[in-house]
Amino acid sequence: MRNRLTQCLLPPLLASLPLAPVAWSQPPENAPKEEPTQPVQVRDEGTGVIDPPTMASVEAADTASGESEDSEAPAVIELPEDESVEDIAAESQNSPAGEDAPASSDDMVAPSDAADIPDGNTVTGDREGSVEVIPETRPAQAKPFPLLSGEVLPGTTARLAWSPGIQIAGLSQPTPVLVVNGDKPGPVLCMTGAVHGDELNGIEIIRRVIYELDPEALSGTVVGIPIVNLQGFQQGSRYLADRRDLNRYFPGSEDGSLAHRIAHSLFEQVILNCDMLVDIHTGSLKRTNLPQLRADMDNPDVVELSKGFDSMVVVHSSGGSGMLRKAATEAGIPAVTMEVGESMRIQEAHIDAGVNSLISLMEKQGMTARLFQWGAPEPVYYQSHWIRANQGGILFSDVKLGAYVTEGTVLGTVSDPITNEQSDIRADADGRIIGMAVDQVVMAGFAAYHLGSRAETEEEVE
Numbered sequence: 001m002r003n004r005l006t007q008c009l010l011p012p013l014l015a016s017l018p019l020a021p022v023a024w025s026q027p028p029e030n031a032p033k034e035e036p037t038q039p040v041q042v043r044d045e046g047t048g049v050i051d052p053p054t055m056a057s058v059e060a061a062d063t064a065s066g067e068s069e070d071s072e073a074p075a076v077i078e079l080p081e082d083e084s085v086e087d088i089a090a091e092s093q094n095s096p097a098g099e100d101a102p103a104s105s106d107d108m109v110a111p112s113d114a115a116d117i118p119d120g121n122t123v124t125g126d127r128e129g130s131v132e133v134i135p136e137t138r139p140a141q142a143k144p145f146p147l148l149s150g151e152v153l154p155g156t157t158a159r160l161a162w163s164p165g166i167q168i169a170g171l172s173q174p175t176p177v178l179v180v181n182g183d184k185p186g187p188v189l190c191m192t193g194a195v196h197g198d199e200l201n202g203i204e205i206i207r208r209v210i211y212e213l214d215p216e217a218l219s220g221t222v223v224g225i226p227i228v229n230l231q232g233f234q235q236g237s238r239y240l241a242d243r244r245d246l247n248r249y250f251p252g253s254e255d256g257s258l259a260h261r262i263a264h265s266l267f268e269q270v271i272l273n274c275d276m277l278v279d280i281h282t283g284s285l286k287r288t289n290l291p292q293l294r295a296d297m298d299n300p301d302v303v304e305l306s307k308g309f310d311s312m313v314v315v316h317s318s319g320g321s322g323m324l325r326k327a328a329t330e331a332g333i334p335a336v337t338m339e340v341g342e343s344m345r346i347q348e349a350h351i352d353a354g355v356n357s358l359i360s361l362m363e364k365q366g367m368t369a370r371l372f373q374w375g376a377p378e379p380v381y382y383q384s385h386w387i388r389a390n391q392g393g394i395l396f397s398d399v400k401l402g403a404y405v406t407e408g409t410v411l412g413t414v415s416d417p418i419t420n421e422q423s424d425i426r427a428d429a430d431g432r433i434i435g436m437a438v439d440q441v442v443m444a445g446f447a448a449y450h451l452g453s454r455a456e457t458e459e460e461v462e
Ligand SMILES: [Zn+2]
Pocket: 076, 077, 195, 196, 199, 280, 281, 282, 284
């Protein structure tokens, strides 16, 4: 893949953060024949032209280095229906859950050198995203894709901007929305990343998928919002500025809390324009996840969507109230959550798995031509449950993420640092470790290992 040759992971994307709508140019072979000589011009809300936009970047990957690949990882998210994320948050942080829960990390993400993002196209438009790009070709059957008060012509790409309108106007920072509108008609696939601001793998997955697409060869439209929670991202925090978890407030409301309003804005302005949604997360709170989908297997449309991801593990979860995927599905837009690794880190192998499964999805949806088989053609369905620590102490794992275990296998040991009392945590069934806690101090009852049991068919997943 061309992008794998790119050494810098996040800078090209991050460089775009504070931008108002612009279009990015494709790699040379796809670039418009006439390159404008003037830099990008963007008209700010009633204040005139900003030229060129200010670039900002954040060095994320380096701050997360120095850790072994799978040994530690705050992980995220939606858990099987018998256990809410709030439970996990409360367990591992011994703190109030839900909207009052503290941020999982105070580590700041440091600024770094910005990489230039190609932006040679001349565009004009209003802040909310109107973009005019001259396409090389405009097939009769393809239509312009309207989004964020703008329109992306067939066979072109654009970088739009979404502004939830909750900040001080003069200081507001629009969130980049990347769009590739294909030359041929087809479905609209949306991808969201960093709804939790400290979850980095999804940001890179979306960058690779989006920038690898050739709009002239695409049927349909792909929309990527790499960093939904821009505030949290800039602070290395899972949460919004008011410490709420955005992924508990969808579809949001116009006159509710800050989180409600942000959720409402994203949902109305972007999500409702999608035909299907993949919301990318990582493990949270020092847990890591094998690349996997969380999908409501009771919904036939979601089941069908899940079949497109090739060999990725699929775990049934109906999703908690306020989750983006649940809200989208209830609005008639089949959605899944993709869980990839742990927060605060860039994990190449996990990212590859996520990218490959999304490429597979686009092929299965008839959006792109299938180049070759990535592996097993069908996803693997799992039922799952958590295995907990029986005593408090320091957790040391004996297994690695993705390991296949049998009933009775010692997964890890908890040692009491004061009494030296030790107890093993054993697998209570045959299965695979699809999620696990990193080594850390735990309390009795702490959910330490997420054990998946293979189901023969998706119908068997409960
Ligand atoms: Zn998340």
